[in-house]
């Protein structure tokens with residue numbers, strides 16, 4: 001019988017008593033499962049801040065004390081969770097000892113930063129993985145305390161191998177599948193910490209922020225799972241971010257490509273690479289809401305390979321301000337053979353990923369992540385390129401995208417979708433910098449002034465959803 005991989009993220013683990021809801025969900029399935037679990041809400045951010053403080057204060061006793069204070073805070077928090085969830089005193093004590101041993105390891109890594117005065121990438125990744133390592137140990141112990149057969153399986157022990165890229169690794173499926181599948185076989189519940197895998201030489205490598213969704217998808221692929229069930233705190237994938245738009249709708253079905261585009265353009269609910277491992281294996285993703293226990297295992301959204309074109313085509317609107325424009329000006333750049341290859345290879349040599357490229361006769365616009373803008377500018381402004389007279393940069397922008405199967409289909413209302421979105425934004429006073437349709441079969445996007453991002457989202461969302 002195929003297994004289901006079930007993922008619980010920080011949105012399910014906010015308060016000590018939330019573990020109880022997770023245990024209830026696990027019991028509802030009544031079958032063997034692989035659970036992938038993230039850090040408690042806010043812990044990874046706190047670890048990021050802790051590494052930063054340790055780095056800045058390297059060598060100073062006060063900074064060392066600050067790191068210790070943080071591990072003490074974590075010890076107290078874990079104790080609070082144990083007290084709220086494990087009644088048996090002996091079991092509680094043994095779990096506390098195991099958690100403290102892990103926290104001792106974390107403390108040694110943080111202390112190491114003070115002595116060496118630097119944070120090598122491999123140390124950074126291992127430190128940030130501790131939020132997940134604590135959650136998996138804790139959840140396993142709580143499940144056992146309720147009489148459920150559960151065991152913990154760490155990525156390093158099951159052979160979840162990556163390409164070795166620190167901070168943003170990808171799973172190496174060829175190297176991982178057989179071992180992971182064998183290690184996770186058998187009855188009972190197996191709990192795996194999300195967010196990281198290991199390089200071929202055994203180093204912790206993170207899958208990027210929010211990467212536990214991708215961990216779970218990778219494991220689902222390795223074991224040929226029946227489905228990937230992702231538990232969140234909202235009614236599935238919504239027609240927009242509920243923090244930015246009033247009362248968005250739930251989307252019952254999404255095609256893999258639609259979900260991938262939505263996440264790529266900023267829908268925070270899924271890590272942008274979650275779809276990638278599942279797509280060609282036809283493993284569906286089901287999104288369920290942990291705050292609706294009355295609904296049992298009801299999936300609000302199912303993401304699979306089935307295409308559906310809805311009446312108004314657009315299924316969701318998403319947005320991100322993690323974008324910037326690097327512009328290469330020159331009267332003839334649009335007609336200069338080889339220039340794009342030179343731009344992309346220069347950026348590639350500097351480890352910079354390109355989000356998109358839009359060209360005209362007098363300018364090449366390269367869209368990048370904001371964090372890469374300055375490095376990209378330095379690389380291209382100092383690299384002489386025939387025909388380029390100026391390089392400029394702009395990070396005061398945001399992307400807003402409309403996504404739905406049929407966005408580009410000229411045989412129905414699809415062809416009008418991009419212009420409808422654009423008109424709604426312009427009519428409401430949004431300053432639009434650029435607009436693009438055609439790169440993806442299911443998405444069209446525009447770049448707007450960063451200050452107008454929310455306005456654009458709500459105007460475009462209202463255009464497609466409010467009159468219904």
Ligand SMILES: Nc1ncnc2c1ncn2[C@@H]1O[C@H](COP(=O)(O)OP(=O)(O)O)[C@@H](O)[C@H]1O
Pocket residue numbers: 008009010011012038210231232233234236237238239240241242243266267268269270316318
């Ligand atoms: N289009 C969207 N549909 C649903 N939720 C969204 C969307 N865009 C943003 N979100 C936000 O994503 C949150 C869930 O994702 P996240 O907090 O990363 O979960 P987890 O920590 O469990 O992985 C929701 O609480 C919601 O506020």
Ligand SMILES: N[C@@H](CC(=O)OP(=O)(O)O)C(=O)O
Pocket residue numbers: 008009010011038039044045131194195208209210211212213
């Ligand atoms: N805890 C990690 C990984 C993760 O995926 O978390 P979540 O499942 O809460 O998005 C992060 O915050 O980046």
